[in-house]
Amino acid sequence: MPRLDGGADTNARDGLLRRIRTYVHKGPVAACLAATLVAVVACQERLPTALDDGQLPNEPLTVEVELPWSAFGSNLQVFGGYGSVSALGLPVVAHTFGGTLESRLLLRFGPYTTRVFAVEAGGSTVPDEDITYVGGRLVLTFDTLASVVPGPVQLELGALQEEWHSLTASWTNAVDSVADQRAWSEPGAGPIVPMSTIIWDPITGDTVSFQLDSTDVARWMDASDETRGGRVETITDGVRLQLTRAVLRISVRPSVDPDTLVEDTTTALLAKTFIYDPPPAAPTGVRIGGAPAWRTVMDVGIQPLTGPPELCTAVGGCPYTPQASDVSYAALSLTSQATEAAFRPTDSVRVDLRPVLSPLRLPKSPLGASQTGGFGTPIAAEAFGSGAGTRVEVPMTSFVRTLLSGAGAGGVAPPSTLALLGAPEPSSLTFGSFFGPADPDAPILRLILTVGTPQVLP
Amino acid sequence: MSVRVLTLAAGLSLLGGLPLAAQSLFGSSGLGLPLEAVDARARGLGNLGIGLSGGALLPGDPAAAARLRLPSALLVAQPSWSDASDGVETNYFQGTRFPLMAAAYPVAGGIFSIHFASLMDQDFQGERVSSVMLGGVPTVTTDSFEQDGSVSSMNVGFARMLTPQTSVGLTVGRYTGTFERSLIRTVDPGATGNPIQDFVSAGSWTYAGYLVTGGVATRVADLLNLAASATWSTQLDAEASATTQGGDGSFDVPLQLRAGASADLAPGLTLSASAVRADWSAVADDLNDGSNARATTALGVGLELTQARLLGREAPLRLGFRRADLPFSLNSGKASERIFSAGLGLSLNQTGEFVLASADMSLERGRRSAGVFAENFWRATLSLRLAGL
Structure with missing residues (x-):
């Protein structure tokens, strides 16, 4: 019987409903199957394990x-x-250690700072290159555990007087490269110009500070001077110190504010080595x-x-x-x-x-x-x-x-x-x-x- | 046709490369635990893969493929959960196998088929803790052993109807699979304070060989399905890899005889029975581990209620029982297994009498035993079959 309520729209709707019902029926089944397959494939494996050693191969x-x-x-x-002594990051300072060992530290610092920032009366900060070096401190830090130091130690700082090569310097030679060999005038990096002496007691800490005056600071001011350098030694018997750090701090007076002293301007350590004598047997x-x-x-x-x-x-x-x-x-x-x-x-x-x-x-x-x-x-x-x-x-x-x-x-x-x-x-x-x-x-x-x-x- | 079939075959080949996990500690003995490459319908009926009504893609029943009237593909997945005990200790293990993947296509008045089938499962692991004196100090050593192996076959076959009631089939296959063993000894480094390298003893072999299965199936008086098949095999050869110190090996694989029948007891109710016989005793001479090998018989019976429906679709219900001897035992005793099973079929897409997509599920509860050793397991099997590709 022909339909009176019309037509094509109704047929399309019935078709759609039929398809939806089909999917409603299929959906759960397909979902179950998919879940089962995933579960099967993803199932965690656990191999059968022998219950006694008799199932295993012979024991090695x-x-x-x-x-x-x-x-x-x-x-x-x-x-x-x-290798070379200069490559050693932990130089040694010693005096008659073990009855024989003498070891001295040689240091060379880089150019000093050439300007500071000073505060004017108005509060603004301005660079000042017209500065005066008035002194400084050479600060050394020792490894007290690795050092052999029975008590207070007398340390001396002096300025080197001869050209030296930090990579090849030894107890006897200031320069010991293939093309150039020059001995120290005095074995042991001498002679020197004494700069400072200090007594360091390890129980007070691991750091020692040499005070430098303006003359001492001026001595190392010329960066082109190949003799530039300091020698640190101890004259206390039976001591062997292991250095961990060396810092030179310069004190500067700016021209814009002469009443101010700028302290602790750190100067880069260019070279660090040590020389020792005698060599091992x-x-x-x-x-x-x-x-x-x-x-x-x-x-x-x-x-x-x-x-x-x-x-x-x-x-x-x-x-x-x-x-x-x-x-x-x-x-x-x-x-x-x-x-x-x-x-x-x-x-x-x-x-x-x-x-x-x-x-x-x-x-x-x-x-x-x-x-x-x-x-x-x-x-x-x-x-x-x-x-x-x-x-x-x-x-x-x-x-x-x-x-x-x-x-x-x-x-x-x-x-x-x-x-x-x-x-x-x-x-x-x-x-x-x-x-x-x-x-x-x-x-x-x-x-x-x-x-x-x-x-x-x- | 070709593109679809080739694509399907390629997909099945890829699936064939999936890792297969072991299902039994009996795999540690001899050539391992035999696996029947059957689908979930057969599993649910306790059937051994022969003699069921209708068309089927089962390697053990090559003639059944002739009843397939559409291009078909079959994928079988099989997770299992087992616990094994020797009366003192109990171990739990689980794993998933894909025992059978197959495809068929009508060609030259018959059905051409290809199967990837699992035949033997050899996976197991073990650990042994000992002590040795090193530097005057007792030092712990741990031996970790793992055996990873399986024998599979790749078969191609052809089946066709000789008469409206009788069909024959023949498949030719090649053994594939690998066998790997590794023993790693770890020595506690406490005796030296420094790392001690592991001792590793390992070997790897590849299986090769050929097998042929021929079968016949017939339907009598429109009530009874009868089928029989036989599988003859060359020796199963195991070729050692170049770095393996252990030598090659060859194993006698016995002639396997199968027979099955199913009868319509009443409309919608079918009884099926099947049997498989193989004499593995000759393999004992080829084994290095001294395992016992013996002749085996397997029997299975089942009932199928074919008129059950679920969600408005045909959903056959199945019950089954099977009992089988295992050819290799963990000890001097004879090993066997008993399994109760239940299953459900579900037609996912059907046009007239043609089922275009169906899923079968089965759940088995079984027990394997040999002397004091016993293994209880749950095993699920899921088959997905597509037709009309």
């Missing part, structure tokens, strides 16, 4: 092996002269550290193992040459000995171990990557004094693994020479000493080996 064997020097090491050498055994620094190098070659019995059983018999994958841990075990008193550490010594990449070019061979992450293995200072005889370990697992893995794809043999050095280098005037191959407590190679059967099909 982990054993410890200590190789004497003769079973792994040879050709130990100690080289000195790496020739090394015996292993020496690491100092400034310039000492390094100890040695060749390493691991001989086939003849024990322990459980290892021999596990690998089917000895002698057995460990595979690289067997080495869980390798470390050079060193026994400390007392360092000569003048250079005995007062802070921990950090020992790094690196492969020597070109032994034929020693002592100038490049070194490979650090085995200690670059920070070195810290060894307490006491190990080189009252605690001499302490055994310490420097890890070298990666070195031994590489060595045992043999030549690589290109036929290049892995490094078999290693270097023991300070980290960083140089880090201190002091150095660590250890017994060498000729001593009863010679270096030992400590290995922790793990051997197991290969994984096989079920």
Whole structure:
């Protein structure tokens, strides 16, 4: 029957309603399915876990092996002269320390300030370049923990009189570069013009201040003067001070307000170094550290193992040459000995171990990557004094693994020479000493080996 | 046709690369836990993948594909939640598998099909804590073991109706899958004060081999569906990677015989039964872990109420039970599993007698046991089937 209420609009509406009903029916179903699929795919996995060890492969064997020097090491050498004293951030001032050590601090400051800002009567601030240098202070800060200072110390400041080169100056030479070598007129950066003397008692604080008058300040005013510099020394016996900071503060009188004194105008420190004498005695055994620094190098070659019995059983018999994958841990075990008193550490010594990449070019061979992450293995200072005889370990697992893995794809043999050095280098005037191959407590190679059967099909 | 089918096949291939998580600790023994590549309908009926009425995309029933009259695709997902116990300790685990992905298209008077099917599950992990003396100090060592493996197959097949009641099918497949083992020993660094590198022992293998399945299905007196199939396989070869110290291996895969039937007891009520037989005992000689291997028989029965409706659409209800021997046991005992199941089908889109989109869901509660060892699990299976692509 024809519809009278009209037509096309009604048909379109019915069609739309039908489609909506369809979606109303399908919607929940589709939503459920989608949610189920998401839940299934996103379901967190947890693998079945064995209930007893019998389901696992055979247990690997982990054993410890200590190789004497003769079973792994040879050709130990100690080289000195790496880096320079000037590179050391912590200069030393000493007098008859350890009975012998003399050390003096040399400083050079940059140009003084040439203007100040003065306040006029009206309250406005104006730059003033017509200034007068009326005096100043040289402020030194020492590390009292790293210093050896039994009581009050007399410190002296003097002005250098001869041209000197901050990067190469030594106790005997003011300049010691390849092209130019000039000795001090007096060993120890002399002569000097005395400027100030002070008694510093460490219990009052870690800072000492030398007062400078206008004559002293004027002496260092010419920035082009290559003799410009100050020498700090102590004349108190048995003292070794470690400097952490040096600041020159100048006092200035502005012309616009002559009644005002502008104090503590800081002047940049251009150069800082120290010179010492005498140098350390020739090394015996292993020496690491100092400034310039000492390094100890040695060749390493691991001989086939003849024990322990459980290892021999596990690998089917000895002698057995460990595979690289067997080495869980390798470390050079060193026994400390007392360092000569003048250079005995007062802070921990950090020992790094690196492969020597070109032994034929020693002592100038490049070194490979650090085995200690670059920070070195810290060894307490006491190990080189009252605690001499302490055994310490420097890890070298990666070195031994590489060595045992043999030549690589290109036929290049892995490094078999290693270097023991300070980290960083140089880090201190002091150095660590250890017994060498000729001593009863010679270096030992400590290995922790793990051997197991290969994984096989079920 | 081709573009759609190829796109679908490519999509299924990508899904085939999804990580598959283990479902049983029995996967740690021998070649692992057998997995039936069946859909949620079969799961709900306790069926072993053969002898059900209508068309199906099941690798174990190649002749059933001939009853498909439209291009079809099937995706099966299967999460499970299990707890295993040896009477002393209980471990809980869960995971999701995609045991079957398949597609079919009418070609040359028959149906061409492609399946990606999971066959064996071998995943498990373990941890062992021991102690060794280092530097005169007892030091803890921890062995972490992980086995990650599965045997799958990629099959292509063709099925067609020989008579209005009888169909035959043949599929040819290739084994795929990998097997990886790693044992990592971690030594407590306390003995040295410095890091100790882990000891790692690992191996990786790739499975290869071929299998052929032939089957026949018929409908008798318009009441009874009968089907049978057999799968013959070459050896399952496991080839070690270049860096694996453990050698290659080959395993005898037995002939697998299947039979199934379903009968219309009353309008809308169908009874189904199926059985699978395979003799795995010959594999024992190929195993390194000393696992037992034996002949297995699996039986399943189920009831399907086909006239149930949900939201105005056909929604068959299913109940089932199955019992199966497991070929490899965790100990000297014989392993078996018993499963009760229920399921629901849902027609999402239907035109006349053609179901263009359907979803089937099943939920199983089962128990695997071998001696003192027992594993209880819940397992859900979700199938999504599309037709008329």
